Amino acid sequence: MAVELFLQILKAESIFGKYPLCITTSDIVIDSDDVDADDMTIECYDFVDPYELAVAVVDNVESLPIVNVGGEELISDFYxxxxxxxxxxKNKDTFVSVMPMSCCANRRNVVEYSRRPQHATIAFVAGITASKLVNYKRIITPSDIIEDIKRELGLxxxxxxxxxxxxxxxxxxRGRPADGYKKMPTYVYMLNSIYPNSHIRMHKSPDNQFMYLFVALQPFIRGFGYxxxxxxxxxxxxxGPYQGTFVSASILDGAGHILPxxxxxxDSxxxxxxxxxxxxxxxxxSERNNMCVVSDRHESIIKAVSVIYPCIPxxxxxxxxxxxVCTNYRKSKDKLTGEFFAMAKAYKLDDFDELMCKVGKIDNRVKAYLENVGxxxxxxxxAPINRGRMVTSNIAECINSCLVEAREMSILDFFEQVRILFGVWNRKxxxxxxxxxxxxxxxxxxxxxxxxEAKSSRMMIxxxxxxxxxxxxxxxxxxxxxxxxxYNCGRFQLDEIPCEHAIVVLKSKHVKEMKSYYSDYYKKETLVKTYEMSLCPMPDKQDWHVPPEVFEDVLLPPKYKRPLGRPKKGRKKISEKFSSTSNHCGKCGYEGHNRRTCNYFLKKM
Known part of the structure; x- marks a missing residue:
């Protein structure tokens, strides 16, 4: 009712809006006939509750220095x-204007007054922290946020x-993680549009839940043949909240760089x-001659390769x-480190047999284990085919290490960061x-x-x-x-680069151009052809134009129940073949007993 009265008076005289308005929630009816819009006067009512304020409108009268409202004196004089x-x-503006006057009149420097303690809400802190999290590689911990709020705001x-x-x-x-799965059909459509002739496949369950996604872009398919x-x-x-497993396949180019x-x-x-x-x-x-696969000997990879590529080692x-070896034979690992890697990288069979004999003398169990592996x-x-210098899976581990922070993002943003990373490598x-x-x-x-060439200068021919x-x-x-x-040293056959023994012979024959003596894999022409097709950038998400049937494609996130406890940041690596669950002997390294009950080594008399 009070609001209706105020609106009626305001229609009659617009200047009425400059006066303070006090509205009560009491159920009191004020008849609009009692209001005289000409003299702008409203009669005050006496309320039973002293905390309820009446409306007071004074026409053609200057502001009173003291206003009596509800039995309490309120100062309204700005001076x-x-x-x-x-x-x-009367209000905050009056208080702010009065305090400087009082300080000047009484020659005071500091005015102290009570203030309600302030608290930072979650939304407020999130708004301040958001600008620092735009770069996903920047690590901001809750402890850093606490220090920033204390330093900047004193809270x-x-x-x-x-x-x-x-x-x-x-x-x-970044939005909700589930929204990334809804946009995946659109992202796949845009990849096929930007990179034609690529092989991009997505598989989902009968319930339209995401299961697998495979991406092989055309520039990478073209470079594989060289x-x-x-x-x-x-x-x-x-x-992320829905977990999953990132898988990749890569090779080395002719310059020793990673070619994804x-x-x-x-899903797993x-x-x-x-x-x-x-x-x-x-x-x-497809499948090429002398093709092979290098992995960490996971049982699922072994089975998949044997089925899909039965003729590929x-x-x-x-x-x-x-x-x-270190997990299962810890007693001998320090003595066998150099011998093992020398055997794996040996160029001659005689050198390998000599090193294997040393391993058998140190710990025959390790020798038996390596023979059992093959x-x-x-x-x-x-190796039945030439592996070159590829004896580890370090290039795949390098890709994983570059995507550590990106793995916490939604699946759509994660795939985009992978594409950006490979695009940067392609350009470099x-x-x-x-x-x-x-x-x-x-x-x-x-x-x-x-x-x-430097080693060849000390040789005789x-x-x-x-x-x-x-x-x-x-x-x-x-x-x-x-x-x-x-060459009986075996290096040229495996590396396909002239070794120091071949170089000293070629120099004696005054051969300056050795281009015909190393493989085409390392030549400039091959490198240029490999990266002839560049990886074009993707347009902004707001500029994606897809047909209606792509928008109607339904893709749901996979079912996943978050485990209890704090999420693990590190990856616990275990042996692929054996599991170490029991204690080991400190002398022989065997399981099932300790140093005191060990009888593997004969006791000294």
Missing amino acids: NSVVKVNQKY DIDYMKAWRAKESALKML YRPIVVVDDNHMR LAYGVV ENNLSWMWFFQQFKCAF LFACIWHLWKN FEKWSRVH NRDRSSFLSKKSLGGRFQQILQLN RESTNYIYDVYEEGRKYIIRLDNRT
Whole structure:
């Protein structure tokens, strides 16, 4: 009723709006006939409750210095210079105007008054923190947020409020994780539009839930045909609320740089997911001669490769194999480190057998374990095809390490960050290949060639025929045959780069151009062709134009129940073949007993 009365008076006289309005919630009816709009006077009513204020409108009268409302005196004079204890002011503006007057009149420097303590809400802290979380690689912890709020605003917040503020800020920047799955059909459509002739497949369950996604872009498919087909595969777990596993396949180019081939996300590391991944990989890249796969010896990868590629050998990463040895034979790991890696990288069979005899003398159990695995799985000299220098899965681990922070993002943003990372690598490798001279090799292999040239200056040679030479190095003789390019040191056959023994022979024959003696994989022409097709950028999400049927495609996030407790940030790596659940003996390394009851070594009398 009071509001209706105010509106009626305001229609009659607009100047009425400058006066303060006091509205009561009491059920009192004021008849509009009692209001005289001409003299702008409203009669005051006496209320029973002293805290309820009446409306007072004074026409043609200046503001009173003291207003009596509800039995209490309120100061409204802006020029009042007398400030006393327990004074009450009409409003905040009056108080702000009076305090400087009082300070000047009484020569005071500081005026103290009570103030209600302030608290920072979660939304307020999230708004301040959001700008610092735009870069997903920047690590901001709740402790950092607590320090920033204390330093900038002088407010104290607890750890839980800082953590919730960070989660709220991330939600404002990235949206809900489930929204990323809804936009995946649109993202797949845009990838096919920007990169035609690519192989991009997405698989979902009968309930329209996301299961697998495979991405092999056309620039990577084109570059695969120019290099040795040694494919390294690996996986890594996602950290989002719906988990999942990131899988990738890559090779090395002629300069020793990583060339990604395919990547994707599957539900978990199991037989079905790896089987589906290798099926899509075979559709995109087919099968080449002398092709092989290097992995960490996971059982699902072994089974998938044996089914999809029955004629392709599967090699083990020597680093993961050595971790198994360290886990199960801890007593001998310090003594066998150098021998193991020397065996894996040996060029000659005689050198390998000599090192294996040393391993058997140190710990025969390790020798039996390596024989059980199979020498052809991890030794370069026993491999049925030429593995080159690819004896580990480090290039796949390098990809995983570059995407550690991105794995916490939604699936759509994660795939976009992977594409951006590979695009940056593609551009850098293309620039490096364009600056190479025609006589030099690519990056890493040019350094190997220069090192071999430096070693060749200390060797002696003796010519047997026009194509057969004897090379002497530190009392040892090597036979070099230039006609069929076979050297008994074994390095040229595996590396396909002239070794130091071949270089000293070629220099004696005054051969300055050695381009015909190393593989085409390392030449500039091959590098230029590999990165001839660039990885074009994706348009902004607001500029994505897709047909209506793509919008209507329903994709739901996978079912996932978040485990109890704090999410684990680190990855606990365990051996792929054996599990270490019981105690080991400190003397022999066997399980089931300790040092006191060990009878493996004979006691000294």
